[in-house]
Amino acid sequence: MLLPVGDLDEAVDFYERAGFPVAYRLDEAGLAILRVGGETPGVLLRAEAGAGRRPPPWPAPRLWLEVPDARATAEALAGAGIPVLTEPFAGATGWTVEIADPWGNVIGFTDYTKRPELGRV
Template sequence: MSPDNRLDAAPDLPALEVLGFDNALFPVGDLAEAVAFYERAGFCVKVRFDEAGIALLGAGKETPGLLLRAEEEFGRRSPAWPAARLWLEVRDARAAGEQLTAAGIDLLDPPFSTSTGYVVEFADPWGNVIGFTDYLKRPELARS
């Protein structure tokens, strides 16, 4: 990958430029239960289509978000390790961990330190893992 986020292409193809994130998609077993869980975790519903089994949750001021999609027979499960994780920036991950706990959401581990700040992770009932991360140690990298 080149420094300008372009995938080096075959000589006869143009380089692919990745522009940014669109939605992150999480499969869930029950849309109503999933929406209630994520609302407790601090997410807001931007769009919901029960007949299609989808709900789009907001993630900050950005247009993309977390897309929940109901999948038939997708049962509850613990997160596998290693499992894919979606980390979202918050102002203070340790405070977010306290808010999650107060809302009845179990943390996977206590908040942990990284080179830029702290991270706290939790999983929904279907094993999808979300991390809230901050830039308290490197505020110049944080969103304003």
């Protein structure tokens, strides 16, 4: 998934604190490629002129990723200085928490604690 960002260095810092290590950067192209789990590329950040700061739009596309425990992930995000959009909320399969980067891109972390047979983690 490619996410537009206004400042590549700031975006890399944000996503590293959120638990996405950088696989590699192509600064000349304005790209940073992040790992998601063992996957590379996982998420691509692309610096785009005019990508200003904005609150997350609703409705908007959201990238949800599976984690073992969304509530623990919410605590880890808060500890890294990343605010969550709402407190973790329950769904049919487990819990979910969402964050937004400074450019309004929304990432969700969801678990399958209520239906572990459906999860991959």
